[in-house]
Amino acid sequence: MIESLLVANRGEIARRIIRTAKRLGIRAIAVHSEADAGLPFVTEADEAVCVGPANPAQSYRNVEAILAAAKSTGAQAIHPGYGFLSENADFARTVEASGLIWVGPRADAITAMGDKINARNLMAAAGVPVAPGTTDPAADLDAAVAAAAEIGYPVMVKAAAGGGGMGMGVATDETALRTEYDKVRSFAERMFGDGSVLIERYFPRVRHVEVQILGLADGRVVALGERECSVQRRNQKLVEESPSPAVSPELRERFLAAAVRAGEAVGYRNAGTVECLLDPATNEFFFLEMNTRLQVEHPVTELVYGVDLVEEQLRVAAGLAPTFDPEALAPRGHAIELRINAEDPKRFLPGPGAIKTWVEPTGEGVRVDSGYIEGNTVTPFYDSLMAKLIVSGTTRAEAIERAKAAVAAFDLTGPKNNLPFFAELLGNEEFLSGDYDTGIVSRMR
The missing domain is CATH 3.40.50.20 (Rossmann fold)
Known part of the structure; x- marks a missing residue:
């Protein structure tokens, strides 16, 4: 080790x-x-x-x-x-x-997955479903217009070098496309040093589901279940849960098999995540991107599968076998993660400041991964994430009840925070039903 x-x-x-x-x-x-x-x-x-x-x-x-x-x-x-x-x-x-x-994964895998267009093409060649879209960057506005006409509106305009929900816009017609293309290209050049733009079919009602993979030291790629990530604001995740309430056993098998194929296609080693969009009307899913790192939301997988993903990362890097039997992986119970951010709970604008009170909730099935304690200051220099509140239970309903109690018990004053939003979400009928999509936050606002 x-x-x-x-x-x-x-x-x-x-x-x-x-x-x-x-x-x-x-x-x-x-x-x-x-x-x-x-x-x-x-x-x-x-x-x-x-x-x-x-x-x-x-x-x-x-x-x-x-x-x-x-x-x-x-x-x-x-x-x-x-x-x-x-x-x-x-x-x-x-x-x-x-x-x-x-x-982490080998540099060539990071490179292969870092460009969305290259990643799409690699995945398509490996038999992983991809949404209709361009196989080469839209070199200029005319090329983007032609591609959108072939794909059909609405379309998503994406920075090919982007990630984490950054550098994206939706166009419902050619006029909107002309605006979004220039906006995304300018943003991509400024943020990523690469103005390449991808045009892809946009699905108005869609769920964001991802699969945790682990490339083992012996060359095998295993999948540790899926995570539901559809509670988002500005394409940024706020809540994740595992298993996804939208995924049946049959659909799960397809998801996991596709994720393993994705990892094998680039000789993946260490922890990574295959992100997909799921059309709830048809149960079709499409490759979105692969994150070649540990995800923010990895704790829900840890609780459902009983593994420490950081330990597994270290073991792979050291050339050691995993602590678990890859042939006997099975989920147990349900876990939900809430991202506690220093932001306004209504408009989600950053609200850094000195922490006056910080008392974390405790109890059965409650875990808090925090970056701060009382007396610290949340500065404006970095991401607004202060802590992750992760709850687990034998069922989704039990996990939700524990989440409600934990949110109520989290005593946090000083910076603005989104705990009031989570209290609202955990009482929202659409979320409670499990039948929600990426538009749920906008409908709540």
């Missing part, structure tokens, strides 16, 4: 990785910005190194500073968490070229 691990991230995910590392007897090393010096992940690590000022480009995305920290602390491996450098193939290559262990 790896003996020393540098966590190239911050907040709740850094704290969560450190927790598993220390349980396994691995020396945990944190890197942090000047703004994060007082956060729990820094104090809980065995060693911590400041890698720069608050600006992520000068700290958490500063490859030279992170590698220097690894060298000075004698780290054997680097875990990137999610976000920042986690899906940067050049960083993965640099880590390995430096003689360190990269806790």
Whole structure:
């Protein structure tokens, strides 16, 4: 097993990785910005190194500073968490070229899945269902108009290099397409340094369902069930649950088989997620993207399958067998994750600030993965995620009841937060029925 691990991230995910590392007897090393010096992940690590000022480009995305920290602390491996450098193939290559262990998929898999058009084409060739769309970037507006006319409106205009719900727009006709194409292309050039645009069929009523995969050290790819991620605002997830209330046993088999094919198509190793769109009217699903990293919502899979995905990542990176029998994987119970963000619960606009009160809920089936404690300050420099409230039960109904009680018991004051929204959602008839889609939040507002 790896003996020393540098966590190239911050907040709740850094704290969560450190927790598993220390349980396994691995020396945990944190890197942090000047703004994060007082956060729990820094104090809980065995060693911590400041890698720069608050600006992520000068700290958490500063490859030279992170590698220097690894060298000075004698780290054997680097875990990137999610976000920042986690899906940067050049960083993965640099880590390995430096003689360190990269806790993630191979760089060529990250590259292959990082471009949405290339990923779509690879998946189609592997027999994974993809939505009607372009097989090459729409080089200009005329090409986009022609593609949309062939695909049929409405269409989704996507940044080919985008991810995490960023760089997308919907066009219901040619006039809207002309506006969205320029908007998405400009955004993609600014954010990703790549203005390539994909045109794809848009489904007005759709569910977002993803499958957790794990590429093992022996070359096998296994699927650890699906997660429902349809409660979203601005294409960003707020709630995830597993199993999905929309997925029957027969549909689950198809989902998992497709996800395994997707992983095998790129020789996938370590943890990853195959994201899909599900048309609830027809039970057809289509490949959306593959996230070549650990997902924010991985805890719901951990609770339903009884595994520690960070431990499994470390074992794969070390060339070890998993702790579980891949042939005997079976879900048990139900889990729901609520993302507790520092944001207005109505308009979902960021609301950072000093935390005056922070008392986490406890009890059977309640888990909190948090990045903050009382007295910390949520700064405006990073994502607004403060904690993940994860609840589990033997049934979905029991998990929901535990979620209601946990939300009510979470005592949080100071920054704006979305706990009131979750209290509303957990009483919403559409959510309670399980028959909801990605438009549920907009209908609540």
